Amino acid sequence: MRCVCRLLPALAVLAMLAVALVPAARAADPMTGANPTAQSVNERDLLNALGKLQGRITIPDGKAATLEQPQGREYRSFHERVLPWLAGIIILAVLAGLAAFYLIKGRIPAPPRDPGGRTVLRFSAVERLGHWLTATAFVVLAITGLNYFFGKRLLMPLIGADAFATWSHWAKYAHNFVAWAFMLGLLVMIVAWVRDNIPDRVDIAWLRAGGGFLDGSHPPAERFNAGQKLMFWGIVIFGLAISVSGVLMLFPFALLDINGMQFAQYVHATAAVLLIAVILGHIYIGTLGMEGAFQAMESGSVDLNWARTHHSVWAEKVLAEERAPRAGRPGTPAPAE
Template sequence: MIRDPKDLKRYEPQERANHWVVGISFILLALSGLAFFHPAFFPLTQLFGGPTWARIIHPYIGVLMAVSFLAIFIRFKHLNKMTPADKEWLAKAKNMVDGDDHNMPEQGKYNGGQKVMFWALAVCMLLMTLSGLAIWRAWFGLDITVVRLGAVVHAAAGAVMIGLIMVHVYAAIWVKGTIRAMWYGTVTRGWAKQHHRGWYRQVTGK
C-alpha cells in the first residue's frame, strides 16, 4: 500500500517484528495456559497437538516471549519514565475516555496511560517468568511448596496480563490510526499532532 511521504516514522522494522513476536507468543501462551487453568478450556490443547504437546511447548514459548519482551523493555524503558505531564494526563484520563482529547496535557512519544501499561506489563512479565521457571519441573526440581506458590503467582499474573493486553488492544483500535503504526511503522502528522504533540514537535522541529 502506498503511504503519504509526509507520514512520520514511529517504529523501525525490527521494533515491529519484536512487538509481533511478543504478541503472537502471548496469544499462544494465553490459549494453552487457559487450557491448563480450567477444564472448560481444555479442548484448546488440540490447537497444539493435544495436552502432552501443549504442556511441552508452553514453557518454551514462554521463554521466547520473556526474551523478546526483555528486548522491548531495554529499548523503550527510557521513553516510559513518568513525568509531571504524565501524572496530569492520568488525572484527566476520563476526558480522553469520553472522547475529548483536545485539552489533554502535551505528551511525548508515549502518554501517561501507555507508560502505566508498559510498567504493569513489565511487572507481570517478571512475575510470570520467575514463577514459570519455578514450576517448570522438567528442568528445575524445586521444593513442592515453591512449586505450589509459583503456580498461584503464575496464574494470577497471567490473568492480570490477559486483562492488560485486552485493554491495550482495545485502546489501539479505539484511537483511530494507531494500529497502522505496528503494521507499517508510520503515522499521519495529524495523528501525531493530536495525540503526541511533544513527539510531533521533536521529530518535525515544529
C-alpha cells in the first residue's frame, strides 16, 4: 500500500505530460512532423503587415468590416494626452508673452490728430463685414472646439455631468453650423486683401527694425506692414487647413477611410490651436496694443496722421490718388502739402 502511495505523484506527473503532448502529436503532420497550428499566421503578424484586421460583412456599413485598427490607439493617445497639453502650453505661453509685453512696453500711443481733422478710408464696408463675420464665427468655433478636449477636464467638474452633456450637445451643433460662416468670411478676406499682403522690399526694412516695437520708431509700411502680412498668411494657411479638414469631418467617410478621418482630425486640431495663438496676437494689437487700431475696423476710416505714422507709404499713395483728379481739372490748382 505504501509503495502505491509513493508512486501516485509520479503517475500524476506522467499523466499531465501525456495530456500536454497528445494534442501536439495529433496536430503534427504524420509524414513531415510539422505542426500547422504553430506555423499559421497569428493576429499580431497580420496587424504588423496590414495595419488593421478586416472581416467580411453583409450590412451596408462598410466601416464595420474593420475589426481592429492599431492606429486608433495612436489617435486616442494624441487626442487624450498630447493635444490637451499642446494646446494648453501654446495658449498660455502666448497669453503670458502678451501680458509681459504690455506690462513692459505698455500701449503704443496714437500720434496727435491731424489739425484739419482729415481722415482716410482704410477699410470698405465689405472688408469690415468679412472681417467681423470671420472674427465672430471664429470666437464661437474656438470656444466650442476647445470644449472637445478641455471641457470634460475643466468644465464638467464645475457644472456637473448633466449640464456638461447638454452644453456639449448644443456646442457641437453650433460648431458645425457656424463653420460655414467662418469659411465664407475667410473667403471674403482672401479676395479682398490677398493683393495688399504680397511681400515687398518695404517689409524687409520693417522686419529689420523689429516693427519699431522695441525703440518706439515707426518704420515705413504699406497698407499692411510685415507683421500684419505674416498674420494674414498665418490666418489664411491655418484657416484653409481647418476648413478643408472640417468639411471632410462634416461628411465622415465620404472621401476618406478611418485612417484618413484620423489624419483630418490631427490637422484640424493642430491648425486650430495655432490659429487661436495667431488670433490672440491679432486681438491684442487691435485693442490693448495699439491706440487707434480698433477704430480702423470699427468705422473704416482713420486719422490722417495715424495713417502717416503707421503706414506712411500707403498714406502717401492714398493722398496722391486724391490729388490726381483735382489736379487734372482745368483751373483747379493742386494743393501743396
